[in-house]
Amino acid sequence: MAKKKFVVGCFDDEAVLFPAVKKVRTSGYKIHDVYTPFAVHGLDHALGLRETSLHTAGFIYGITGTTTALSCISWIFTRDWPLNIGGKPHFALPAWVPIMFELTVLFAAVGMVLTFCYLCQLAPFVKKHHFHPRATDDLFVMVIECTDKTNTDDLKAFLTSNGAVETDVQVAEDGWWLGRYDKDEMPFENKEIVAA
Amino acid sequence: MHLKYESQLREPLVYGDKTYHQVTEDIVKPIEAKPTKLWYIGFYISVALLLFGVYSVYREVTYGIGQWNLNKTIGWGWDITNFVWWVGIGHAGTLISAILLLFRQGWRTGVNRAAEAMTIFAVMCAGQFPIFHMGRVWMAFFVLPYPNTRGPLWVNFNSPLLWDVFAISTYFTVSLLFWYSGLIPDFATVRDRAFTKLRKRLYGIASFGWTGSTKHWQRHESLSLVLAGLSTPLVLSVHTIVSFDFATSVIPGWHTTIFPPYFVAGAIFSGFAMVQTLMVIVRKVFGMEDYITMGHIEAMNKVIVLTGSIVGVAYLTELFMGWYSQNKYEGYTFWYSRAYLFSPYGWSYWGMMACNVLSPQIFWFRKMRRNLFVTFFMSIIVNIGMWFERFVIIVTSLYRDYLPSSWSVYYSPTIWEIGFYAGTFGLFFTCFFLFAKYFPVIAIAEIKYVLKTTGEGYKNKMGNIEEQKLEEFVHEQAHH
Numbered sequence: 001m002a003k004k005k006f007v008v009g010c011f012d013d014e015a016v017l018f019p020a021v022k023k024v025r026t027s028g029y030k031i032h033d034v035y036t037p038f039a040v041h042g043l044d045h046a047l048g049l050r051e052t053s054l055h056t057a058g059f060i061y062g063i064t065g066t067t068t069a070l071s072c073i074s075w076i077f078t079r080d081w082p083l084n085i086g087g088k089p090h091f092a093l094p095a096w097v098p099i100m101f102e103l104t105v106l107f108a109a110v111g112m113v114l115t116f117c118y119l120c121q122l123a124p125f126v127k128k129h130h131f132h133p134r135a136t137d138d139l140f141v142m143v144i145e146c147t148d149k150t151n152t153d154d155l156k157a158f159l160t161s162n163g164a165v166e167t168d169v170q171v172a173e174d175g176w177w178l179g180r181y182d183k184d185e186m187p188f189e190n191k192e193i194v195a196a
Numbered sequence: 197m198h199l200k201y202e203s204q205l206r207e208p209l210v211y212g213d214k215t216y217h218q219v220t221e222d223i224v225k226p227i228e229a230k231p232t233k234l235w236y237i238g239f240y241i242s243v244a245l246l247l248f249g250v251y252s253v254y255r256e257v258t259y260g261i262g263q264w265n266l267n268k269t270i271g272w273g274w275d276i277t278n279f280v281w282w283v284g285i286g287h288a289g290t291l292i293s294a295i296l297l298l299f300r301q302g303w304r305t306g307v308n309r310a311a312e313a314m315t316i317f318a319v320m321c322a323g324q325f326p327i328f329h330m331g332r333v334w335m336a337f338f339v340l341p342y343p344n345t346r347g348p349l350w351v352n353f354n355s356p357l358l359w360d361v362f363a364i365s366t367y368f369t370v371s372l373l374f375w376y377s378g379l380i381p382d383f384a385t386v387r388d389r390a391f392t393k394l395r396k397r398l399y400g401i402a403s404f405g406w407t408g409s410t411k412h413w414q415r416h417e418s419l420s421l422v423l424a425g426l427s428t429p430l431v432l433s434v435h436t437i438v439s440f441d442f443a444t445s446v447i448p449g450w451h452t453t454i455f456p457p458y459f460v461a462g463a464i465f466s467g468f469a470m471v472q473t474l475m476v477i478v479r480k481v482f483g484m485e486d487y488i489t490m491g492h493i494e495a496m497n498k499v500i501v502l503t504g505s506i507v508g509v510a511y512l513t514e515l516f517m518g519w520y521s522q523n524k525y526e527g528y529t530f531w532y533s534r535a536y537l538f539s540p541y542g543w544s545y546w547g548m549m550a551c552n553v554l555s556p557q558i559f560w561f562r563k564m565r566r567n568l569f570v571t572f573f574m575s576i577i578v579n580i581g582m583w584f585e586r587f588v589i590i591v592t593s594l595y596r597d598y599l600p601s602s603w604s605v606y607y608s609p610t611i612w613e614i615g616f617y618a619g620t621f622g623l624f625f626t627c628f629f630l631f632a633k634y635f636p637v638i639a640i641a642e643i644k645y646v647l648k649t650t651g652e653g654y655k656n657k658m659g660n661i662e663e664q665k666l667e668e669f670v671h672e673q674a675h676h
Contacts, residue, residue, distance in 0.1 A: 035408040037216060037385070038641040044414040052411075054418045058426075073353045076341070081350055088354070098359040098437050105430045106366040109423060113373045116419045117404065120412045122380065126405035135408050136385040138216035181400030182393035 004174055005146040006032060008131045009159035009167045010139045014040050016163035017140045021046045023162050024144065029155065032145040032174065035135035054119070058112040065107025069100040127179030129172040139166075204655055207491040209302055209646060213653025214486070216644050223638045224386055226482045231633055234481060242625035249619005252612040253328055261331045263612045270594045270607045275325045277586040278617050281466070282322035282624075283364065283438055284459075284582060287431055288467025289315025290371060293378075294427035297420070302650055303495050305642040306487045309382075310478060311471050312375040313635070317627040318470070319368045321620035326360070328616070356440035363437040370430060374423045377416070380406050382636040435463045442589065449529040449593030452517070458510035465503035465552070466582035468496050472575035474628065476568055478637060487638050490566050497565040500578065504556035507585075511553060525598065533592040540606060541592045544584050551581025 011017040017034070021043070024031060031047060073096050077083065082090045117123060135141040142159070146152060146169075156167040214222075231239075256263045266273050289311040296304040327336050339361045341351045351358050384406035387399035406412070439459035442450035472493065479488040518530030534545040555577050558564045565571070596603045631637070648654045 034410045036410065036413060037220075037408060038381075038644040039413040039417050040410075043410050047410055049411055049414060052415045052418045054415050055422050058422045062426075072341070076350045077353060081347065083350075083352065085352065085354055092354050095354040098356075098433065098440075099353060099362045101429070101433055102359075102362040102366040105370060105426045109370040109373050109426055112419055112422060113377060116377070116415055120409075120415060122404035122406060122412075124401045124404060127400070128405045128407050130388070130407060133388045134217075136381070136388045136406075137220045141408075176405055180397050181387055181390075182396040 002173070003171050005150075005152075006131070006170050006172060007144045007146060007150070007152055007155045007159070007167065008170055009142045009144070009156070009162075009164035010132055010134070011142065011163060012139060012165050013163075014043075014140055017142070018042070018046055020142065020159070020162040020164070024142070024159070027158070029150075030145045030147075032143040035131060035141040035143070037136050037138060037140075040140070054112060054116060057115050058108045061111030061115075062104045062108035064111075065103040065105070066100050068107065069103040070096065073099065121176050125178050125180075126176050127181065128176045129174070131170060131172070132166075204658055206650070207489070208652035208655050209306060209487075209489065209491065209650040210643060211486040211489060211652045214647060214651055216647065219643050219647060220385055220389070220640060222484070222486065223636050223640050223643070224389065226632065227386060227634060227636065228391070232481070235629065235633065239626065239629040242622050242629060245618050245622030246626050247619075247622070248615050249617075249622050252615030252619055253324075255612050256328055256616065257333055261329075263610060265607060265610050265613065267604050267607060269597050269602060269604045270591060272329075272590050272594065273607055274587075274609045274613045274617060275329045277583065277590055278620065279322050279325035279329075280438055280459075280586045280590075281583050282318045282325070282620065284435065284463035284466045284586075285470045285579070286315040286318035286322065286367070286371075286467060287435060287460070287463035288471050289313070289318075290367075290427050290431040291464055291467065292471070293374060294424040294431065297424040298428060301495075302646055303492050305639060305646050306489070306492050307471060307475055307496075307638075308642070309375075309378065309635075309639045310474060310631075310637050312371060312378070313628065313631045313637075314467075314470060314474060315371050316368065316375060317624045317631075318467075319364065319371065320627070321624050323364060323368070324616075324620060324623075356437065356444050359437045360441060363434045367430060367434045370423070370427055374420075374427060377419055377423070378639055378642075379635065380404050381408065381416070382640045384408065385640050386636065432460055435459045447593050448523070448525040449533070449589065452514065454510055454513055454517075458507065461503045461506040461510065462552075462582060462585060465500060465507055466579055468499050468503070469575040469578035469582070472496055472500070472571055473579070476572045476575070478632060482632070482637065484638065487643060493568070493571055494562070494565045497559045497571060497574075500574070501556050501559035504552055504578070508553035511549065528596070529593055533596060534588060540595065541588070544588050545592065548581050548584035548588050551577050552585060555581075 009020070011020060014036075017040070021031065021034065025048070034043060034047060036043065074091060077092070078090045085092075121128075131143050132139055132141045142164070144155065144159075146155075152169045156169070159167050210219075212218075252263075264273065264275070266275075289308075292304050292311040293308040293315075296308075327333055330336055339351060339358065341353075351361075380403055383399050383403035387396060387403045390396045390399055436456040436459065439455035443452060443455040445451060475488050475493070475496075479485050515530050515535060518526045521527075532539050533541065536542050537546055555574065558570065558574065591607060594604070595607065
């Protein structure tokens with residue numbers, strides 16, 4: 001995958017981040033992404049991201065489960081092997097409700113999690129470029145994609161004036177690859193740990 | 197946009213004036229520190245119990261069900277009692293992680309991770325019992341409906357025992373997915389601050405390459421909410437279906453329509469008791485008092501007194517119906533086999549009444565709800581009581597049949613039945629000790645999300661907001 005050039009600005013408070021996102025966007029810069037340690041509500045709207053359709057996928061998986069259960073059981077019990085259970089009807093819908101329900105939930109949950117992992121490109125052994133190791137700890141990391149015309153020094157100064165506590169320029173791949181994390185920097189390497 | 201304001205009257209959920217970084221430090225500390233002696237002692241005891249359980253199961257598989265004291269007519273004894281007991285315990289985890297999420301109960305964030313872990317381990321333990329009760333355990337796959345060379349002979353989809361297969365396996369799968377999807381961002385936090393290569397590598401694999409991208413968080417939120425919405429009816433359905441194992445039969449004492457709600461309330465009751473047992477220990481051993489506060493303990497004790505009382509009402513309703521139905525078999529089961537203290541198993545009924553209905557009433561007093569010793573003691577008592585409940589339901593209904601000639605001899609378990617039960621304790625605690633050492637026991641990202649609304653330090657600053665004019669407040673909050 002091609003490498004790209006990014007300007008990275010780190011914020012330490014989401015209350016500072018929101019106005020900064022607004023300013024950066026109105027100034028015409030293209031925000032590649034904002035990496036946050038937790039789900040910051042409203043940030044997706046501030047970045048102009050559309051709503052996710054994951055729940056719609058979940059609904060479709062769910063009804064797939066329901067119909068799978070109903071069609072399989074009814075075929076088995078009325079066509080393939082009509083079992084006489086105390087002379088009761090072969091098509092015993094009320095007795096099938098529990099399994100239909102369970103398969104609805106099972107299909108929806110498994111399908112949604114797999115879809116989530118596919119959309120976010122998450123899997124074991126997957127590696128992605130990390131713009132800042134503290135993005136999963138306490139920093140809100142705004143990453144702006146540079147074009148040929150971007151003056152990185154100006155942009156860094158602009159981010160600092162909008163409250164960024166740290167800025168830098170990075171050249172990185174923006175996709176994912178198979179890799180390990182043990183060659184990454186370890187900012188906590190020499191820490192002495194006292195037993196809890 | 198969400199308002200960063202919560203009334204000062206509400207107790208803080210996170211004590212101390214914490215920053216986001218401090219939250220990470222506090223929660224990750226037990227993972228990064230060497231385990232204490234206490235951890236090793238607990239872990240080795242658990243493994244020893246587990247090995248004893250493995251040997252007990254080995255004997256059962258080799259020599260058959262005869263290793264247990266099951267007889268005619270008590271075909272279900274300790275094994276199914278333990279199965280229902282463990283499944284019930286699991287329910288609190290899903291209640292905390294799913295139902296309380298939908299009800300927007302902020303206090304769930306402190307305990308949901310550990311409670312969900314408890315659910316998964318409890319369901320793992322529960323599953324062992326029906327599987328090994330089959331006797332020829334190598335044929336356990338016969339319960340799966342697949343086109344086979346025996347006809348194909350299908351399973352009976354109209355049987356509650358098969359519904360159980362679907363319910364328990366779905367429950368386990370969905371709980372595991374819910375738990376793990378919540379763990380991914382926290383594993384990424386642990387990975388990014390790891391200080392050895394092995395840690396970086398292993399937590400790197402476990403975190404699936406999570407970066408914290410805004411779009412990913414948006415999908416993650418959507419996923420958690422829908423999984424919570426799915427888990428809520430699921431958890432109710434699971435214990436309902438377990439109760440159908442009994443309720444759809446025609447055995448006096450089992451054949452009642454009250455079973456589904458009564459079983460679900462009992463499950464939540466015993467599950468919360470187990471969460472209390474674990475949380476009182478975890479907060480002490482790992483120094484998590486700032487995150488698992490007395491407020492959390494109190495809230496769970498309130499759930500215990502509520503569900504304990506619901507269960508009590510169910511017991512009394514059953515007794516009433518035993519008389520009101522004027523069915524002599526029902527009456528005999530409820531008023532002789534159970535409620536008569538000097539009947540063969542009367543002790544178990546009154547043990548159940550004392551542990552489940554009478555003793556939790558102590559939690560009507562605030563002082564008792566906020567007392568750790570009382571909480572810990574009661575959590576054990578409740579779980580003993582709930583074990584008695586399942587024993588009462590199963591054994592007192594089975595030991596005397598319609599014909600006095602087929603009344604069974606007195607049932608008491610063999611050492612291998614007890615060993616199997618002890619083994620599941622070993623399995624449960626071995627898993628829990630490993631979880632507590634290698635996994636973030638509190639959901640780091642979720643605590644950070646509620647920190648600025650419910651953290652003590654932030655709440656104290658909100659006094660100014662209470663005095664602000666409405667227009668000022670709106671103006672200040674609306675800037676993003």
